[in-house]
Amino acid sequence: MFLHDFLHLPVRLHLTACYSLLSTRQGPQVALTPAAQARVFKYEGASGLPRGLRMSLNLVIVLCLTAVLGPTLVHTLCSGSTDANKVRLSIKTALGDEAYDWDESEMFLFKATIAFAMRKCNKKQYEVSNIQVCNATQRVSFWFVVTDPKTEDLVSGKDVEKAVRMSRNRINSAFLLTDKTLEFVNIPPTLAAPVKPATPPWLIVFGVVIGLVGAGIAAILISTFIQKKRERGGIKEREEDEEEEAGQRNGVFCTVQEGADSNINPGFIEDDPFTKL
C-alpha cells in the first residue's frame, strides 16, 4: 500500500528527495548533510533510537527505496510490460512551419486524451494520473501504460487498443495530426473504407461515348440509304430523259395508239409532255 501511495507522487520528487538524502546536493525538501546521513545509517541498527526518530528513519528509507525503485518500477511497467504502448509523433512533418514544441503541457494533453478515450470505452472514471508515460525521446516518442482507477492494476493492452481505436479521430484532432503522424506503434490504423458508388463511374462515361458513336453510325447509314433511294429514283428519271432525248434526236415521232400492239417498242414512244413530273 505504501508503494502504491508513493507511486502517485511525481517521480521527480522522489528522485530529488533521494538525491538530497544520498548526496551532498542541497534538495528542496530534506537537507541532510553527509554527516547527518552517516548518523542516520549508523543509528539504523541501534536499538537506542527514540521511537519517533525510528519511524521517520523508516519513512526516509522507504522514500529512498521507492525513489530508486519507483522509476524503475514505472520503467518496467512501461517499456518492459506487454501492456505498454509506444507512441510516435511527427509534428514537424505534419505541420511544417506551424509545428508546436512538445513540452509538458502537450504531454498532459496526451494523457488527458487517453484518459478520455479510456472513459469512453470502459465507462470508468479514468484520471490523468492513471496514464503513466516513460522513455520520452527527442523523436517525440514515448511509452505509456494505463492503470485502472480503482484497482491500480495495469489495464491490458487489448483494452487500451480498443479504446484508442474507438476515439482515434478525436485523439488525432486534439494534436492536429493524422493517423500517419501520430502513430501508436502496435495499433495499426483502420483504413477508411473505400467509397463504392452504385454504378462504376467508368460505365457511365462508356455509355455516353458508345451512345454517341452508335448514333453517328446510324445517322450516316440512314443518310446513305436515303441518298441511294433518291439516286435510284433520279437515275430512273435520267434514264427516261436520255431515252426520250435519244428518241427526239433520231427524229422519230411515234404516235401513241390506244391498245398498242406488242410490236411497238414502248421505249421509243414519246410521252405526253403535260404528264411529266
Add this chain to the structure above:
Amino acid sequence: MKRESRPSWEKPAQFVLACVSYAVGLGNVWRFPYLCQMHGGGGFLIPYLIMLAAEGVPLFCMELAIGQKMRLGSIGAWSAISPYLGGVGIASIIASVYLCLYYNVINAWSFWYLFHSFQEVLPWAECPLNSNYTGYLDECGKATSTQYFFYRETLNISSSIGDGGGVHVGQALCLLLAWIFVYLCIIRGVTSTGKVVYFTATFPYMVLFIYLIRGVTLHGAMNGLRYMFTPKLEQLANPTTWINAATQIFFSLGLGFGSLIAFASYNHHHNNFERQAIVVSLINSGTSIFASVVTFSIYGFKATFNYESCLDRVRLLLLNNFNLAEDAIIADNISYWVTELNNTYPDQFADLLPKLEICDLETELDTAVEGTGLAFIVYSEAIKNMPLPQLWSVLYFFMLLLLGLGSMLGNVTAITTPLQDIRFVSHNLSNEATNGLVCLFCLLLGLGFTTRSGNYWFTMFNDYGAAFSLLLIVLIEIISVCYIYGLKQFEKDIEDMIGHRPNWYWKIAWACVSPLIIITLFIFYIISYIMGGTPTYQAWNKDLGQSVTTAYPPYAQAFIGLLLVSSIVCIPLTALCTYCSRQRALSTVSI
C-alpha cells in the same frame, strides 16, 4: 447503271495527313524512347537518321508510287506488276489482319484507362484494401499499385498462357467500342477517313506539346533529359544499335502492310508523292524524337520522385530506430548520419541493415521499359504523382487513343481496299457493308484477346505476327520493282506521274542500299530466332507480384510457327496457282 469511278481524297492534304496519322503511332511513343535509352541516348540519333535516309524514305516513296500508279489495292497492284506476284498482296492482307486483330486491343485498353480517369482518386493511384481494412491487398503490396491495376483490374491476367479464363466483360465492351469507332471512321471509305484524319493527325501533337511544357517544368525532369541527351558514343560500335535503328525505321513507317499502297491508290494520277514521302517520313521521325523528349522528362520526374521517396523512407527508418529529433536528419545529410550512427551504435545499426534501402538516382533512371509496360504502367505512375492527375490522365490516354486509331485506319483500309477491288464484292455489297463485315470479323476474333490469358496471346502476335513476314514482303517488293518490273519502266511511270525522273539518290537506294539493308535485317532475324532457343514470354506471378520468364508450351510454339509461315506461304502458293492456271489456259487454247 453507270460504273462509279474510284473514290479519291478531296484534297492532297488529306492524303498527307492520313499517311502521317498512319505512320505516327504508338511505336513512336513507346519504342523509340526505349531504344534511345538502350543505345546511348543522343548518340542513337546518328544511326537512326542514316537509316531513315538509306531505307525509310526510299521504301516509303516506292510504295506510294506503286499505289498511285496502279490505282488498286495491294493484290491488284502486285498482280499488275507481275501476275505471279499476287501472293505478295495476299501476304500483306494477312499481315494486316493479324495486326488489326491485336492492335485494337491496345485501343480498348486506352479507352478503359480513359474512362477510369473520370474519378476523384485515380484507381491506379492507391492499392485496394484487404478484407478487414487493416492493410493493402497482398498482390498489390508486393507489386506497385499501377502494376496491380494493369495486370489484375484491367486484364485480370492468369498465371500462364495455358490458363485461359472467361472473357473480361469490361475489356470486351471497350473492344466493341473501339471497333465501332473504327467503323465510324472508315464507314464511307476514303471520304469519311479523309475527314477524320484532320483530327487524328493533329490532336496528338497538341497533347504532346502540352505534355512537353508540363514535363519539362516537373521537378526532376532535367535529370531525365540530361540522361537522354548525354550521348554514349561507344554504343555506335555495337552492331545491335544499327540493327535496331533499321528495324525501328522499317516498322515505324508501316511498310509492307499494303496500307500505303491503298491510301495512294485513291490519289490523282499527277499527285506529287515524292515530296509527300519525304515530308511524311521526316514528320514521323521528328515525332519520335519529340515524343522521346517528353518521355524522358517524365522518366526524370518519376525517377526523382522514387529516389526522394526512398531517401524519405531511409530517413524515417533512422529517425524511428534511433529516436533522434525530427529535423536532425534531412535528405542532404542522410549519408553523414548513416556513417555516424554506424560508428556510434554498430550493433543496433547492423540489425537495421537488412531494412536499409540503397537509394540511387542512376539506377532509377536505368530502368528502361518499352511497349505496353511503358505506356500503361510507367506513364500512369508518373501521372498519378502530378498535380491535377485526372486532367493529365485524360489528355494522355486520349492521345494514345488517337495515335492507335490513326494507325488502325490505315490497317483496316489495307484490308478493305483490295476486297473492294474484287468485282464480286463491289457489285454485290455496298461500301458500308464490306467495311462493316471486316470490322465485325476482326471484333469477333479479337475477343480472344480479352480473355484472362489474352495478354500472352497479344504479346505473341505482337512479336511474331507481322515482323518477320513484313521483312520478306518488302524485300520481294523492292526486288520485283527494281528487277522484275524494271527500274527503267518504273522511272518512266514516275516521270509520267510527277513530271520528272527520280534522281540518283532514289535509284541507288532502290536498287542497292535498301535491299541490302533488308537482307541484313532478315538474316539477323533468322539468326536470332534460331539462336534464341525456346521462345519465352513474361508471365505475371501474383504471389511474387512480378513477371517471370516462362517458356511457351508446345502448342503455343506451333502456333508461333503457323503465324510466321501463314502469310509468307501465300507468295509461293499464289505464284504456283497462277502458273498452273496459265498452263491450263495455254493447254486449252492449244487444243
